[in-house]
Amino acid sequence: MHEMSLAENVLQIIEDAARADGFHRVRKVILEIGQLAVVEPDAMRFCFDAVVRDSLADRAILEIVEIPGSGWCMNCAATVPMSDIITACSLCGGYSLQATGGKEMKLRALEVE
Amino acid sequence: MCTTCGCGRGEVTIDGQDADASHEHVGADGMVYRHVHQHPRKHSHEHSHAPEGTQARWVQIGRDILAKNNMFAAANRESFEQHAVLALNLVSSPGSGKTTLLLRTIAALQGKTPLGVIEGDQQTSLDAERIRATGAAAIQINTGKGCHLDAQNVQQALAVLALPQDALLFIENVGNLVCPAEFDLGEACKVVILSVTEGEDKPLKYPDMFLASRLMLLNKCDLLPHLDFDMQRVIENAHRVNPAIEVMQISASSGAGMGPWLSWLAREHAAVRARRAENCNAFKQPFL
Numbered sequence: 001m002h003e004m005s006l007a008e009n010v011l012q013i014i015e016d017a018a019r020a021d022g023f024h025r026v027r028k029v030i031l032e033i034g035q036l037a038v039v040e041p042d043a044m045r046f047c048f049d050a051v052v053r054d055s056l057a058d059r060a061i062l063e064i065v066e067i068p069g070s071g072w073c074m075n076c077a078a079t080v081p082m083s084d085i086i087t088a089c090s091l092c093g094g095y096s097l098q099a100t101g102g103k104e105m106k107l108r109a110l111e112v113e
Numbered sequence: 114m115c116t117t118c119g120c121g122r123g124e125v126t127i128d129g130q131d132a133d134a135s136h137e138h139v140g141a142d143g144m145v146y147r148h149v150h151q152h153p154r155k156h157s158h159e160h161s162h163a164p165e166g167t168q169a170r171w172v173q174i175g176r177d178i179l180a181k182n183n184m185f186a187a188a189n190r191e192s193f194e195q196h197a198v199l200a201l202n203l204v205s206s207p208g209s210g211k212t213t214l215l216l217r218t219i220a221a222l223q224g225k226t227p228l229g230v231i232e233g234d235q236q237t238s239l240d241a242e243r244i245r246a247t248g249a250a251a252i253q254i255n256t257g258k259g260c261h262l263d264a265q266n267v268q269q270a271l272a273v274l275a276l277p278q279d280a281l282l283f284i285e286n287v288g289n290l291v292c293p294a295e296f297d298l299g300e301a302c303k304v305v306i307l308s309v310t311e312g313e314d315k316p317l318k319y320p321d322m323f324l325a326s327r328l329m330l331l332n333k334c335d336l337l338p339h340l341d342f343d344m345q346r347v348i349e350n351a352h353r354v355n356p357a358i359e360v361m362q363i364s365a366s367s368g369a370g371m372g373p374w375l376s377w378l379a380r381e382h383a384a385v386r387a388r389r390a391e392n393c394n395a396f397k398q399p400f401l
Contacts, residue, residue: 002295005296009178009181010178017172017174038291085324085354086353095352095354104177105179106177108175109172109173109175112171113170
C-alpha cells in the first residue's frame with residue numbers, strides 16, 4: 001500500500017507550500033491522478049485522511065481529478081485511448097502501445113486560509 | 114506509522130539504526146512542530162484547532178507527488194554514473210528466489226568484480242546476513258510497515274556501504290509486485306524475477322512491474338518437469354505488457370542458465386563504464 005507514502009509526500013508538499021505562502025489551514029486538496037498511474041483512489045483517500053490528521057490539512061476535502069490514459073500505437077502511428085496498461089489498441093487490436101499520457105500523480109492546487 | 118500524526122517515518126532502519134528519527138509538521142496555528150520518533154513511539158504534541166475566520170483562497174502547486182523521491186533518485190543516479198557503478202533494482206513477489214540468485218551471482222563474480230548489496234525487507238536482517246556470509250558487503254534496510262524501498266533509503270544505505278569505483282550494486286527490493294514499480298531508486302534498470310511456480314499470468318495481473326523492468330528472469334526452471342507451466346505463454350504475456358522486455362530462463366539453485374545472466378551483467382556494466390569514460394574525456398576536452 002504505497003498510497004501511504006504518496007499521502008505523506010502530499011502532506012510534505014503542503015507543509016512546504018504553507019511555509020512559502022504563509023497559509024495555516026487547508027480546506028481542499030486537488031490531486032491529478034492519471035488513469036495509468038499505480039494509485040488506487042480509494043486507498044489514497046483512506047491514507048490521506050489518516051496522514052493529515054492533526055496537521056494543517058486535518059479534515060481537508062480531497063478531490064481526485066482523473067487524467068485519461070493514452071498511448072502511442074506503433075502499428076497505427078496514432079495516439080489512442082488507454083484505460084489500463086494492458087489494453088489493446090482500439091484501432092488495430094494490437095498490443096504495441098506505449099503509454100504517453102495518464103501516468104501523472106500531481107498535487108494541482110490547494111484551497112487555503 | 115506514527116499514530117499521532119499519521120506519518121510513516123521513524124520506522125525505517127538501516128542495519129538496525131533509525132534512518133530518520135525526526136521530522137516537522139506545521140500546525141494549524143502556523144507553528145512548526147518538530148518531533149522525534151524513537152522507541153517507544155508514544156509521544157504527544159499540541160495543535161491548535163481554533164477557527165481562524167479568514168478568507169479562503171486558492172494556491173496553485175502543480176508539483177509531482179513523487180518529486181522528492183525523484184530528486185533523491187537523480188542524485189543516486191548521478192553518483193552511480195560518476196563512479197561507474199551498475200546499480201540494479203531487483204523486484205519480485207516474496208519467495209521468487211532473489212536472495213538465492215544473488216548468492217549464486219556473487220559466487221560467480223567474487224574476486225573479479227567489486228560488488229555490494231542493499232537488502233530491503235519489512236523486518237529482520239536475515240537476507241543481509243546470508244549475503245555477508247559470502248564475504249560481500251551488504252546493508253539491510255528494514256522498512257517497518259513500508260512496502261517498498263525509496264530513493265532516500267538507498268542514499269542513506271549507500272553512505273554506509275561505501276562502494277568502490279566500478280562496482281556492481283544489487284538492490285534487492287521488498288518482495289512486492291506492486292509498489293516498488295512506482296519508486297525510482299536511481300538504478301540503471303529494474304530486473305523482475307518471476308519464479309515458474311507463480312504461474313504464467315503474473316505479467317498481466319501485475320503489469321506495472323513488468324512494464325517498468327528491462328529484464329525478466331524466469332527462475333526455478335529446474336522445477337519445470339514437475340509443473341504445468343506454459344513457458345511460451347508467460348513470455349507472450351510479458352511482451353504484451355512490455356514489448357521490449359528481455360527474457361532469460363534460469364535456476365538460481367542449480368545454476369542452469371546463469372551464463373546469459375552473467376554475460377548480461379558484464380555487458381551492462383561495460384556500457385556504464387564506457388559512458389563514464391566518455392564523460393571524463395568530454396570533460397578533459399580543452400575549451401576552444
